[in-house]
Amino acid sequence: MTPVLRGTRIELQAIAAPHAAALYEIWTHPAVGPWLNAPQLASAADAEQLIELLLQMSREEESLRWSIALQGGRIIGSCGFNQWQLAGAFRGEIGCELSPAFWGQGYMREAMELILDFGFGTMGLNRIEALCHPGNVRAAGLFSGLGFSQEGLLRQYRHTGAGFQDAVLFALLRSDRQKRLAGMI
Template identity: 35%
Template sequence: MKTIYSERLSLQEVSQKDAESLFHIWSNPEITKFMNIPAMTRVNQAMDMIQLFESLSQEKKGNRFTISLTETKTVIGSCGFNYLDYENDRGEIGYELDKEYWGQGYMTEALKTLIHLGFSEFALNRIEAKVEPENVASQYVLKKIGCKEEGLLRQYEKAKGTYIDLIMFSVLRENL
């Protein structure tokens, strides 16, 4: 099981042992507001999501890491590559953080670590993220880690039964 460390955090590949902690996060409607899933109501939904992440990792099509405070081992969120496209050397990141830890620089630290992994270990050239226009905090974090806004993708995705616009952000290996 792969673990990556930053100054305050450890990122470890998700496993079923994380189900309770991630359910706590994924069941909060304020956190899932900008995710393409509804707030979870049962822990087995978190287990199913983790199983999906594990199969993506085994197939080398994506991966997901829990974000934990190194000092206390408390799980505070997750992040990872929603997909990895090795033919074009690119990947898309996704992430969320427990509300209790918002505004403390944890996601910026975790995503810097994830992006370094993408460029160094996965040999990616481009890492992208898609964000809803109303998710200003996420846009701020992406800009802080070096991503550039590329434009609006109109009605790009269907989330919770509605077509939504997304803003495309990316960072290139040559930009870091």
């Protein structure tokens, strides 16, 4: 079961079918959609099917996704762990997207802080990774601002409708996060 994570201005709640219309608008927005490594969606019904797939993956402990909700309940994005590996690695990969109407207001940073705390604390991860397209300056800035180190370029790492695409690899270690929170870096 996906726990609710509460921040100052937002709440992360388990992604659910009633969120499909709002998430469809975000996932297909021209400023968001091109950066996602997700199938093309033609309708809110397609978004609902994707949500069901994400929920199934969560039940099988392959993925964990939250909807980002404002205090009043409005869904403004989603985030979570695309995958993780505990045995022998203790690492996970995160992903996120936010409605452009809420960019630059600190909502995604707040959401990421919540899932970093969950990943390092509750899940016991030692390393959290994030991948983004080399041209996605906003995502790169977010991850850098959270203390992630850019570790390299993964050439032709993903295949999308546009063909093979590179991905920039960012990573944050538990020890680096602890030092950062303690004001040591």
